[in-house]
Amino acid sequence: MKILNQLLFTGLLIFGISLQSSFAQTEGAEKPIFKISGKITEKGSEDPIPYAAVALLEAESGKSIAGAVADFEGEFIITNFGSGKYQVVVSLMGYESFNTPVLTISDSNPSINIGTLSLTSDAVALQEVTVMGQRDLIEEKVDRTIYNAENDKTLLGGDATDVMRRVPMLSVDMDGNVSMRGSSNILVLINGKQSAIVATNVSEALKQIPAEEIKAIEVITSPSAKYDAEGTGGVINIVTKKNNLQGATLNINSSAGIRGSNLGLNASLKQGKMGWTLGGFGRSGYNILGFFENNQLVTNADGSTLNIIQNADTRSNMLFGRYNLGWDYDIDKYNFLTASVSFGVRNMRNNQDDLFTETFAEEVLVSSLLRDVNVNNLSNNVDVNFNYTKTYEKPMKEFSISSLYSQNNQTNDFINSLYNGTFDDIVSRIKNNNLGRNQEFTVQLDYVLPIGSGKDKILEYGAKNILRRAQSDFSYFEAEGADGEFVEVDNPTLSNEFNYDQNVTAAYTSYTTNFLKNYSLKAGLRYEYTSINADFKTAESETEIPSYGLFVPSLNLSRKLANGNMLKAAYNRRVQRPFLNFLNPNVNAANPQQISQGNPLLDPELTDNYELAYSTFTKGMTLNFTTYFRNTTGSIQPVRTVLEDDIIFTTYENIGYEKAYGVSIFSNINLSGKFSLNGSIDTYYARLNNGLEDPLYAASNEGFVVSGRLFANYSLPKNWQLQAFGFARGRQVQLQGFGGGFGMYSLNINKQFNERRGSIGFGAENFFTSVFTIKNELQTPTIMQQSTIGMRNMNFKINFNYRIGKLSMEPSRRKKRGVTNDDIKEGGDSNGGANMNNN
Incomplete structure (x- = not known):
């Protein structure tokens, strides 16, 4: 908590400096600005x-x-x-x-x-x-906050998860799950598009994007009607590096450390009207060691209690790769074509060694069990984009057609090996195979029409259709001994095939205008109609899920004040549809004491967002205050019950509500042309209630959640640069307990050479902390659980980057458009249950 206290102190210091500056300006009002x-x-x-x-x-x-x-x-x-x-x-x-x-x-x-x-x-x-x-690392725009990741040298050798941890209003836990101002229901786009890999699992998709490929992260807390209605927390757009260059080039970047390494090669060729890009990278992780401890107290129906204690050592290895081929062609001055094909692979293997489980009844040892658990999470994906854009002689007038086909194949298997009473030999094994596939085909039309001769009135409208099919083929097998043959379990609950078809048709209109000199208004309305068919292979009839239509309004109002200050107010409604992680009926029993299963009958949840923000600039300082209220109904929440043999079973229901009252303070200070400092504090008060009346299952919780970050950059002589970063998040309020807080920090020094064609640097992460520990707590009328997760995350790395080739700049003539999908609520693991990676 030292890091968190320091960040809180820094935030208060920044706030005090701002107030002092404001008072000073007031006292000296007679002086001209x-x-x-x-x-x-x-x-x-x-x-x-x-x-x-x-x-x-x-x-x-x-x-x-x-x-x-x-x-x-x-x-x-x-x-x-x-x-x-x-x-x-x-x-x-x-x-x-x-x-x-x-x-x-x-x-x-x-x-x-x-x-x-x-x-x-x-x-x-x-x-x-x-x-x-020196370009600002963080920029405040009328409708978004932009983090210029390309200027952050501490990110070399990292991935998109590392970038997200530095962005104001975003929080990333130790598993890579991203939330915006406390909400994990967010729309994540890559260059304005969403692929199936992001739809399946956002946290894993982010690990496949190297930090060196990211130009900026855009955080849009109040999206307009142009964006899909999904994502209750807002929109995150990851902007990768693009160019409008003539010539040919090859860029090599690599990093090697004690926990992971990466190698990337990117080439581009632009001659006249046609351009090609070819890129690829690989990233490996190793020596990722840790442990977990779990203590749960279960109360049975007869009032008796059992105390179950678990502990294990954990180790993980991972290998990621992503490859892409892009093409663009300027037909003429007003017509443009772009296309791209990308392939990705992700192999992650997690092991729990010596999972030791002891069960006590009234402090008397009832049983002792020893297991080994091996989990393989493997996937590959392909995305194909084709886009046509037509511009006109009239500035800002544009028509575009975008299409996307995306497929993600995922394998999530585990083998659970149980030892005999003397812990010498394996007596039996259980295997779960879960093959998943997510396919999407999207067509989108957008039209931008300036009204009148100026650029202060713009009408936008468009339509979109998404055809999506998700499949989950799951089965359980049992085997005797260490070498016995696996035999499939004949039980449709454990072995079945689930198909989920979803069709979303949408239309929107949005109007932007400037009025009364300093005011801007952007208002829009979106309508979406969703139809769903779901069925099991062995079921006698289809699972009935009704179709539904939704109107989604949005309103953004801003006023420019003196000296570049700005005041913004916004309202929007968002919808979050559940997808495979919540719907998947596969039973996840990697840890036999805590099993989970998705619910195919979930409905979407609705959220109303209200926001008020103020930005000011004074004496080299940028200061932003934002206050917001978020109300979610039909909230998708976990429901935990106790089964036979004292097993905790988790599934999901549309129950209750979530309310969040928050304040975010962010500041960027340029102390000189060489030194800059920025930091932020985000805090919100959360109230959660599942709406159930039965005292055995009713749950509610409330409390404050605080997080903060601090970034410093110093430019040294002779092309040396020093950067430091720290992040901390306090205890997180959950419906049935609390998630533990944690902190991270890093330091990087970088040297450019050969006329800045190349750079070499050294980075250190968490160098004073050999082991991170996170303590989580779960409380229900029948369950009391305390768990501790440990991770050895200290890392030292060497970074190298070099560019071969000579390019010249061609002025950009248009803004490329693309498909923007987001139809899912992320959560749990890929089997539809709670995150069991460390349990």
């Missing part, structure tokens, strides 16, 4: 250029005084300087630098809007371009 603003566009197309570096130099000495980074609309504001004569210099890779004439700032002329600055494309070698200033 000096400001220079403007907008950056591309010469010829007049499209806005985002993320350009803007530096303010003293006219006489050329010394850098202040700076800024253009936002997504190309607009910038420079503050934090005094009166004098200055020049504004704009720089961006692939464009010629732009120098303004000398500007005079005085008490009588404190604010200047220099209007539109047009940059000219400059087709020079990338390594010859120097970008002035």
Whole structure:
């Protein structure tokens, strides 16, 4: 908890500095506020250029005084300087630098809007371009928060899970499960698209994306009607690195450490109107050792109690790979085609060695059992995209057709070996084979129409259809001894085939307008109709699941205040459909004392989100306050009961509600051109109730959940860079207990060489903590369980990156579109039960 306390102290310090700055400004209100603003566009197309570096130099000495980074609309504001004569210099890779004439700032002329600055494309070698200033790691936009992962060198050798841990408003547990402001029901997109691999298991999909391939993470807490209605917590869009380059290049990146290694190769070729990309990487994990301890007290119907104690050593090995081939073609000035094919594999093998179970009745030992458990979680996936985009002479007018076919094949098997009474020989074995397949075919149409001659009124509408089929073929086998032949169990509950077909048809319209000079409004309405068919192979009749339609409204309102400050208010309704992880009827008995099973009859859950946010900028500091309320009805919650032999059985039901009242504070401080510091504190008060009246099963819980993060970056001379990161999350409130808190930290030093073509660095993670321990607690009227999970997560690594080839920049002419699917509520494991990886 030291890390959490330090983060809380840092957050309070940031808040105090902000208040002090605000009071200082109030006391000195008679002093003018000096400001220079403007907008950056591309010469010829007049499209806005985002993320350009803007530096303010003293006219006489050329010394850098202040700076800024253009936002997504190309607009910038420079503050934090005094009166004098200055020049504004704009720089961006692939464009010629732009120098303004000398500007005079005085008490009588404190604010200047220099209007539109047009940059000219400059087709020079990338390594010859120097970008002035340091781009912000985190940016606040009107409707989203953007984490620029490409500027974070501590991520080298990591994956998307490591990136997510650094993003404000997001929390990632030790298993890689992501939540946004306390909700794990989120829409996860990759470049605006969702594939079947993400639909099957978000946490595992994130481990397949190397951090070096990620350009930015966009967090959208109040999505408009254009986005699918699913994802009660909001939308996360992972933006991978793209380019509009001419020529050929090959990039090699690798990392080797005591817990894992990776190797990536990425090539691109762009000649004229046609471009190709070919990429691939592999990532392995090893020496992932840990342990768990479990103590559960079960009360039987007759009032007697049993105390069951379990412990085991754990070890895991993993091997991930992903390969992609992309193609794009500029038919002419207004018509574009893009296509891509990607393949992925994931092999994870988890072992529980010497799973020792002792059962006590009234403090008398009843039995002692020893087991070995081997779990294989293997999958492969393929995604095929084809998109057509048509633009028009009128700026921002666009029509697009996007299609996606995606298939994910998953194998989740386990073998449970039971030893004899003397623990010398294996007396029997149980095997569960669970073959799963998730297929999707999606077609989407989008049309963007600016109204009038300006860009302040935009009408968007579109339609979409998703055909999805999920299959689960599961069976149980028994064998005698260590070498006996496995025989299938003749029981339709344990051996069966489940098919789940889902068709979602949607249409939306959204209208954006600016009014009263400083106000912006984005309102939309979406309608979705869902039909479902589900059946078991051995059942006499189909499982009846009714179709349903939903209206999903959204409203976003913002007001620009003085000095670039902004106030935002938003409301939206979200829906979360359950999918295979919750529906899968396969019985997961990897740990025989805690078995779980999905429920094919689950309905979707509905959530209403309300949000109010304020962003301010003062003396090199960006400060954002957000308060929100989230109300979920028909919440999908686990229901735990005690079966014969004192086994805890977990399934899922649409019961109860979840309410969350939260506050998020985030700040980014640029102390100098070389040192930056940012951090955030997220806290919410959760109230959960399953709505049941039977005292044996009724459950409710409430309490605060606090998390925080801190990131520091320092640029050293001679192309050296030092970065540090820390994250901590306190105890998490759950319906029937609490999830333990944990913290993580890392340090990285990096050196660029050969005109920044290559870099080499050294990283250390959790170097003062040999073992992480997380304590979880479960409480019901009949069950009391306390478990401790341990993980040896200390890691030291060497990072290397090198680019071969010479490229020149071609100005971007359009924004690529793609399919954006999200129809699932993630949770549990891939067998439909609670997470049993460490039980």
